[in-house]
Amino acid sequence: MSRADVPEFAVVGHPNEGKSSVLSTLAEDDSVRVSPVPGETTECRAFPVVIDGREVIRFVDTPGFQNPRRVLQWMRRYRGPDERMLEDFIVTHAGDPDFHDDCELLTPLRDGSGVIFVVDGSRPVRNVDRAEMEILRLTGRPRMAIINCKEEDTSWLEQWRSEFRKHFNAIRIFNSCRATYAERIELLESLKAIDQELQQVLEQVITAFRKDWAARNERTAAIIVSLLADALSYRKSVALRREVDEERIRQRLHDEYVRFVARLEERAHGQIRSLFRHNIFDCRLPSQSILHENLASARTWQFLGLSPKQLVLAGAVGGAVLGAGVDVAAAGISFGVFSAIGGMLGAAGTALRGRELLSGARLLGMRLDREELRVGPVVNIQLLYVLLDRALLFYRHIINWAHGRRDFDRCELPGGQAGARHGFTTTWDRQARQVCERFLRAMQEEMAGERAQAMADLQDLVMKVLGEISRDRARTGPGE
Secondary structure, three states: OOHHHOOEEEEEEOOOOOHHHHHHHHHOOOOOOOOOOOOOOOOOEEEEEEEOOEEEEEEEEOOOOOOHHHHHHHHHHOOOOHHHHHHHHHHHHOOOHHHHHHHHHHHHHHOOOEEEEEEEOOOOOOHHHHHHHHHHHHHOOOEEEEEEOOOOOOOOHHHHHHHHOOOOOEEEEOOOOOOOHHHHHHHHHHHHHHOHHHHHHHHHHHHHHHHHHHHHHHHHHHHHHHHHHHHHOOOEEEEOOOOOOHHHHHHHHHHHHHHHHHHHHHHHHHHHHHHOOOOOOOOOOOOOOHHHOOOOOHHHHHHOOOOHHHHHHHHHHHHHHHOOOEEOOHHHOOOOOEEOOOHHHHHHHHHHHHHHHHOOOOOOOEEEEOOEEEEOOOOOHHHHHHHHHHHHHHHHHHHOOOOOOOOHHHOOOOOOOOOOOOOOHHHOOHHHHHHHHHHHHHHHHOOHHHHHHHHHHHHHHHHHHHHHHHHOHHHOOOOO
């Protein structure tokens, strides 16, 4: 239907009604200028969607109509061949500043673009809207109308629907600032219905979108598992001299570790943002987000990871890998070094360990070996669950921050019970937790074969969870 057999759609609408936001979200391109000022867009600009180096679909940002009533009047008087109408209009009015924007808007339609007409559903239909709709109908191009409607303001929705049925092949309600991945796919599915000739090519586009999303999830899972492997297998040793304050060194090593993990998370977050094409604008977390908390803060350990009851059960079942409770450090110094005795002793040690971590001062096991203070690897599985929750919450935030969204100051957390845990891992079954336990054990033991298999198993688990998050509208929110 357009150049090089790439489906192309011209996005048409008034300023401040969601045209640019819809385009930005559909194209996953946050470089689209979103402005409430009329006249900001005076030239058409194409935004291609490229997957695996191949352009699969193209959206075109257009100026608003400049003189819709006069354009419609000209079209109604036109007596030439229908297929020549747009070309003749553009030729007739070329160079006339009064029709510059109209000519610019109609040029991609002349060249074969379909039409996506965007309106703000929070206002009534006006006569100028009816003129524009009639112009688009007379072009004969495949057309979809999008009502960019806020959930709380639907009073004019039926009026728009009634008017659109007279002029468009398909109608869609689409909140461009809250659209999830699933809703973008549904909109593309709806585009297939506006013209039979589009069905096959758009089916290929949708298939490419889904494969690309799955590939991004796979890469995201690898990023998260790499973060966890680096964080949990951390090791460091420091020589001790008699005159050195040992407790001070322990605290310094603890603080170094927290900063180390913070750098790992920052790098992973940047990679995930880039994967989902948030490159220019900051996908800002709301001020109350749990992800603003330091890894060692009390709130982090209160709201993320497993519940105390789940930790006790995990310790009872898992024994050594979860951290059981006797001190084996040289010189009788207790600083979070636990060996497994198993059973209920493991459960007791796990519960104790959780309380220690809440203090923010004991994230790592430390032990004296002659005159060296050795740090790591991590022995408490709650740290694994907390880091997983932090990564999964960030992923959910990123994929549900529409590219056309700019209201950083009004993002809100999704509702939930006060005091409830905010993460995902607390809902996992025993089989999923066993994958996590094997992963932690592999990070501790440094056996290459077991490490590779454990990382692969955890990556499969994380990929499954990412897929569930992508599809789960009930839990999506713009700013966890």
